[in-house]
Amino acid sequence: MRTKIVAGNWKMNKNMEETEALLAELSAKLPDTKAQVIVSPTFVNLAAAKRSLQASTIQVAAQNMHFAESGAYTGEISADMLLNIDVDIVILGHSERRAYFGETDELLAKKVKTAIEKGMKTIFCFGEELEDRKSDNHFSVVESQLKNALFDLDAEAWKSIILAYEPVWAIGTGETASPEQAQEMHAFIRKTIASAYDASIADEVSILYGGSVKPDNASDIFSKPDVDGGLIGGASLKSDDFAAIIAAI
């Protein structure tokens, strides 16, 4: 049985007081769920989030990290720094990191490797752009993103990987992939992993969908057999909306 997960990526939103207030609201409204719920505030608010959630089942993830142990990397954050404040989940490969900060599959492979070595869980994001889908290249783009960043991992490492398929054309646009499009791609991802490794790894990895998930479309998307939850952007910034999405799983 795969773990169901709903994760909220807050991106560059919410100051410390707003972080604490949103988490207090969310904790009060958290529906009864077996899903793993994760929130991902900005780096500077991770410690405050951990404090706010001390008595909660809600987990905290970072939105990025560097691959190096430490050193002269101005502005960067290491795995050990995250672990030092008890943050052991990291989002890597988000399309905004790829598009605005030049993160490549090769760089992401290094980051994932570090996360695994440090005992962290990775929410690994990937997905095609609109032109890829229009030109019917979406499957090959996704396959190469997975292959380049993840397929050097050993089988054991996959226990620490959560996948998040996020078609770039659906992120923050209000345009969601249809539940059928999400299911088709998630099934393809599982098949690709089964070919590279084996069926049990493919069956066990949780694959989240991300891209304009809202309270009114969440249950249709989550009802698909290969969709194990969501990575939620905008709608995770409002406690009512995020709680409704969690309730839809």
Ligand SMILES: O=C[C@H](O)COP(=O)(O)O
């Ligand atoms: O990480 C989350 C995704 O970028 C989705 O964002 P969105 O729900 O605002 O479309």
